Amino acid sequence: MPDLLHRAVALMRTTDPVQKAAQTQNLAEQWRGGQLALLNTPTPPTPPHEPGRPADLQIVMPGAVPKRRIGTPQGRIALLHAIAHIELNAIDLALDMLARFAFDPAIAANDRSDFVDDWISVADDEARHFTMLNARLQQLDSHYGAHGVHHGLWEAAQNTADDLAARLAVAPMLLEARGLDVTPPMIEKLISVGDKQSAGVLKVIFEDEIGHVAKGVHWFGKVCAAQGFGSPQERFQALIRERLPAGLRGPYNHEARERAGLGGDYYQNFNA
Ligand SMILES: [Fe+2]
Ligand SMILES: [Fe+2]
Numbered sequence: 001m002p003d004l005l006h007r008a009v010a011l012m013r014t015t016d017p018v019q020k021a022a023q024t025q026n027l028a029e030q031w032r033g034g035q036l037a038l039l040n041t042p043t044p045p046t047p048p049h050e051p052g053r054p055a056d057l058q059i060v061m062p063g064a065v066p067k068r069r070i071g072t073p074q075g076r077i078a079l080l081h082a083i084a085h086i087e088l089n090a091i092d093l094a095l096d097m098l099a100r101f102a103f104d105p106a107i108a109a110n111d112r113s114d115f116v117d118d119w120i121s122v123a124d125d126e127a128r129h130f131t132m133l134n135a136r137l138q139q140l141d142s143h144y145g146a147h148g149v150h151h152g153l154w155e156a157a158q159n160t161a162d163d164l165a166a167r168l169a170v171a172p173m174l175l176e177a178r179g180l181d182v183t184p185p186m187i188e189k190l191i192s193v194g195d196k197q198s199a200g201v202l203k204v205i206f207e208d209e210i211g212h213v214a215k216g217v218h219w220f221g222k223v224c225a226a227q228g229f230g231s232p233q234e235r236f237q238a239l240i241r242e243r244l245p246a247g248l249r250g251p252y253n254h255e256a257r258e259r260a261g262l263g264g265d266y267y268q269n270f271n272a
Pocket of ligand 2: 090122126176208209212
């Protein structure tokens with residue numbers, strides 16, 4: 001039977017997003033039930049450079065995605081579609097975290113099972129988020145794939161494929177933390193136009209994402225310590241300067257970031 005890491009890579013290659021999400025949730029359940037080995041081969045499998053996507057998915061320039069005016073039904077669909085795309089990428093990012101970095105030298109052997117438990121649980125959450133958003137899109141007579149999407153998020157992944165600390169800094173601690181800043185205003189706007197159902201979906205996502213940022217901060221601290229960096233805050237800023245300087249910007253949701261353990265000393269006074 002294939003092991004967890006080979007299954008994770010196979011799921012990254014899966015092109016049907018609905019299947020990818022459902023099977024990722026299955027995989028997490030099997031892992032929690034102790035039905036899977038972590039790795040049955042001498043070396044971990046190589047994750048793909050690009051995750052599988054439907055052949056007819058339209059990839060467009062970032063400026064060319066449909067406008068997301070929350071006041072109109074079409075605008076709400078565009079917003080939910082864009083977030084569904086982020087969640088789909090987040091599934092692949094969590095699977096990539098497992099396959100690419102579970103055996104990283106900065107992860108101590110006795111920490112490995114905690115690292116794997118954390119990122120399979122993130123993959124499970126992201127798969128649930130995608131599924132909830134796609135179900136909401138279907139209630140609105142749309143579905144994931146109905147609109148063009150852009151490729152920016154996966155470029156950030158490719159840009160940090162060589163380094164676990166950089167991946168943690170850019171993915172959970174910058175991009176997912178940005179989600180904590182921008183989601184509450186979206187929720188309020190959705191409520192103000194009477195779309196409580198979509199707002200409810202985003203509330204669930206928001207709470208879960210605090211946990212994802214927290215896992216990022218936790219493992220980033222471990223990796224910094226293993227690599228001899230005394231100040232994770234300084235290391236974080238150096239990595240962001242190197243990999244995605246324009247990505248760190250406010251306004252920040254300090255309260256949500258604080259709940260995730262991401263103190264202002266990480267991101268305030270940042271000069272690109
Ligand atoms: Fe998510
Ligand atoms: Fe997430």
